[in-house]
Amino acid sequence: MLRVGLLAAGLIAGLSPVARAAEAVTEQWGIFDLTLAGPATGNPFRDVKVSATFTQGSASVTADGFYDGGGTYRVRFMPDQPGEWRYTTASDTPELNGRTGAFTVVTPSPGNHGPVRVAHTYHFAYADGTPYKPIGTTAYSWVNGTEAQQDLTVRTLAASPFNKIRMEILPRVTDSRGTASRPMPFAALSGGERDFTRYDPGFFQQVEKRLGQLRELNIEADLILFHPYGKNDGLRLSATEADGYLRYVVARFGAYRNVWWSLANEWDLIRTRTEADFVHYGELVSAHDPFHHLLSIHNSAVIFNHTLPWITHASIQNGSAVEASDRAELYRDVYRKPVVYDEVKYEGNLPQRWGQLTAEEMVHRFWEGTVAGTYVGHGEAYADDPDSWLSHGGRLRGQSPARLAFLKTILADSPAQGLDPIDKWQDTPAAGVPGQYYLYYFGLNTPTTWPFQLYKNGIRDGLRFRVEVIDTWGMTVTPVPGDFVTKQKDNYNFTDDQGRAVALTGKPYLALRIRRVDDTPAVPLTAPNGE
C-alpha cells in the first residue's frame, strides 16, 4: 500500500515565478518531484542540463534533474527535514532556468526511517537513528523479467526476512527471455542498435515502480550499476556515455531513500572497464548524489580498494571468509567500515562450486559473519530451475530463509549499536557489547558443555548474567536456569563464581546469548585486544 507523500508529488512549475504547490504533500525522506516543461527536440537527455537548489534556512541541497521524455524534466529531492523548503532551478536552457517555488515537508509516516547510513563505524542505522541490520539477498535480473514475475518477486520478498536485495539495472541481452518485448534502458535505433546517449524513460519508470514497492516493504535496493553478464549494454558504453548513464541513474533514482549504489558486480570481470574507471565512477556518483546513499563495489577475485574515501562500506564476495568468524573479522580491521559479505556462494545444487551450499552451510555463514561483527548476503540457485531466485527472483524454495528470519529476530533483540568482536584475534567466537551482551556461536563444533567464561573487558567480580541456548538451525531459544555471577579467573577471563557450566545438546550450529541482568553501573571499557 502506498501512502500519501511517498508518491512522487507531481506538479508543474513555471506558471508563475513562485509556484505554490499547496496540493503536494511530501514527507521527510519522501520524494519531492519537481516537474518542469522544456524542449523536446534534439537530444534532451544529453544536451539539456537542469538542476535545482533546495533550501531551508541555512541548509542547501542541489540535485541534478533529468529528462523524462515528452518535453518533461524532473528534479527529484529527498528532504531530510520537515518544514518549508524553497527551490530555484538552474539551466542553460532559459525556460528551465530560474524557476522558483516552495513546498511543505511533513514528518515521516510510521515505518519511514529515512535512508540507511553507516553507524558506529562497522554498522548501519536509518537516518532517524533506528538500527538497520542487513539480512540481504540477491536476485540479479528480477526487474528485467516479466511483470508477473516481478509481481511474484515482490510478494515473495514481502513474506521473507530480507531487508536488502542486490539487483542489476541493466538487462542481460542474451538471456533466454529475449529483449524484444521488454523496455530497454537505451533508445532503440534501426538495425537492432542502440543510441547510448538517449534513454527510454519507460524502462526507468518501471524500475522506479519496483523501487517504490521495495521502499514500502522497507527493503533496501542495492542497485548494481555495471555488471559483466549477458552482453549487457553497459559493457559497450564509451567513457562519456558511461558517465551520462551514471548521472541519469543517480538523478532518477537518488531520491528513493532505500537506494544503495553498487558500482559493479564482480568489477574485475568487466573487461571493458579498468580499476581507474571505477574509481572515476565512484567519485562521480559520490559527487552527484546529494543524498549520500551508501556506495560500494563488489568483486570477483580482485577485491576493490575499500579504503577509498567515497566507499561507505566494503561489499565483498568471499565465501571462504565467512566459514569462520576469525576470518570474517579480518576485513573489519583493514577497512574500519561496515563489512557486507554480499556473496558467500549460494544455497543450491549447481555443478559449479559457487552454487552448491547446503542450507545449513548458508545459515552457518550468516552466523559466523554475525559474530564477526559483519553482515552476510543470501542467494539460491538450482540446476533444475532456470528461473532460480538468484537470477530472476520469483519464488524461494531453499531452507535457509526461515532460519535467516530467526536470526533476524535475534538481531532485532540485540544492542542497537551493533555487535562487535569481544576479544578479536583470539580464540573466542563471540560478538556483542562488553559487559552487557554476548553472542557466542559454536558453528560446526558440537559441544555438550560450555564452562561459563567472559573476557575481562567491561567485567568485574559479582556481575550477574543470564544465558540462553540458541539452536540456530532448530530455531529455538532455551533459557538456562539461574544467574551466572562473574569471578576473575586469570589475567584475561572471568568465570562463574560457582564454576557453573552451560549444558549443550551436542548438535552443531549452537549459539549462546548472554545478557547482563544486574543493574549495577557499567564497568569502564578498556581498549580492545588488551594483552
Place this chain on the structure above:
Amino acid sequence: MLRVGLLAAGLIAGLSPVARAAEAVTEQWGIFDLTLAGPATGNPFRDVKVSATFTQGSASVTADGFYDGGGTYRVRFMPDQPGEWRYTTASDTPELNGRTGAFTVVTPSPGNHGPVRVAHTYHFAYADGTPYKPIGTTAYSWVNGTEAQQDLTVRTLAASPFNKIRMEILPRVTDSRGTASRPMPFAALSGGERDFTRYDPGFFQQVEKRLGQLRELNIEADLILFHPYGKNDGLRLSATEADGYLRYVVARFGAYRNVWWSLANEWDLIRTRTEADFVHYGELVSAHDPFHHLLSIHNSAVIFNHTLPWITHASIQNGSAVEASDRAELYRDVYRKPVVYDEVKYEGNLPQRWGQLTAEEMVHRFWEGTVAGTYVGHGEAYADDPDSWLSHGGRLRGQSPARLAFLKTILADSPAQGLDPIDKWQDTPAAGVPGQYYLYYFGLNTPTTWPFQLYKNGIRDGLRFRVEVIDTWGMTVTPVPGDFVTKQKDNYNFTDDQGRAVALTGKPYLALRIRRVDDTPAVPLTAPNGE
C-alpha cells in the same frame, strides 16, 4: 669479515674543486661516504643543511647529508650501478656548497645482491634479481645493550636461519640496564634533560657498526623508528624534532643496503603521535630516502592503512591470522603487496598470552603463512629470563629456529617467483606455481593418506609429478616412489590416472612438495579463482 668497498670510503673533499678519490673503492650497493669539512659552531645538526647529487650519464640521485660531529659532514651514497660517478654538493653554507668529485664503483662482491625490493607483487627479491625469502626474527633492544651482549647477538644470528631482524633504534630509558653508561641518540643537557635537536654521533656510529655486521651476514635490519616502550625519547619529540630525527636517521642509515624502515612498532600504542603523524612520517621518509628502502609500519590492535602508496609491504601483528592459511591469505587480496606477519605471538612461557606459543605452534604459523603466500616473523621470551631474545638478543634457546632453518631450505629450493595460493578462497591449503610446483600443508590435521589431486589451473591430462612428504617438525623429506600422472576428475580438479594416493604418517605438521617432472610445454594459466 668486511670486504674492501663495503667499508665506508672516507675521503675529505674540498681540497680541490674536483677531488679524485683514487684510493677509495666503492662497490655497487656499497657505501660511498663523502666527507666534508664544515662549521662546528652553533647547532650544525639542526642548522646546517648539505646534500649531494650523484650522477652517472643520465642517472642522478640526490642524497641528504648529515653532521657527524667535530666539524665533519657526510653525504652517503649507495650506487646502484658500477662505473664512474660524479658528485656535486649543495648547501647554504658556502664551504659545503659546490664541491665536486668523481669516484669509481666496482661490481659487487659475491654475496652482495643489493637492497631488497618488492617482486612479483607479493614477494621480495634483491636488486640483482636473487630471490629474498624472509625468515625474520625480533630482538627489539639488542643494539642498546652492552657491547658483549651485542657481540653475542651477532654470533647467534650468524648461526641462525634468520635473514631479517626487527630492532628499535631508540633506547628504552626505563629498562633495567640503566642509561648512564650507554651512548644515547640525543645530546645530554645538565639535569638529565636532552636536547632533541642535537644528536650524539657516537650513538649512531655504534648502530652503524651493527648494521654493517648484519649486512655482512646478509641479514636485513628492519629498523623501528618509533616505539611506545620504556619512556623512550621518541615519545617526547616535538613535531619539528621528530622530523629532524627521521631525516637524520635516513641520511645516516639509508646507504646501508640491508636497511628496511619500520615507522613504528605498535603505532597505535604511541599516544603522543596520531595516525596522521605517521602518514606524514611515511611521506617524509619516502621523500628523503633516495635509495627507496622497504617501508612499512607495525600495529597493535589497529592495522595501518597499508594501501597507502608509500607503504611497500604490509607489516602486520596478528597471531590469529596465521593460525590458518585461509586467514593469512586474506590480507594479500586487500593490499596487493607482500604481507609480512612480523608478530604472531612468541615462543616461550610468559604469563601473557602473547608470549606462550609452543615451538610447534610457532613453526606451524610459519608454515601456514608460507602456504598462504605470506611471510612470518619469529621471537621468543621466557618468564625466567629477563634477557630473553625478544628484548635483548643474546642467545636463542627455543626449539623453533632449527625448524625454521629447515623451512628455509625448502624455500631456497622453491620457485624464484615466490609461492602463491593455488586456488584461493577454496578449501585447499596449497601454494606454489600452477602446473609446476605445489606445497601443501596439513597443519594440525593428522591424515594417513592424501588422494593425489591438483587444481585445474596449469594442468592437463598426462602431466607427470613427483611427490615428497615433508615432516615440518621432524625436518625430513621423504620421496614417494613413482610418478603421479594427471587425469581430469571434474570441473575443478585433476587426480592421478591410476587413482593413487600418498601415504602419510598420521602425525601433525605434515606437508607435501609436488613438482612437475615431465618436460612438455607449460599449460597456459587462467585467471586465479576460476569458477
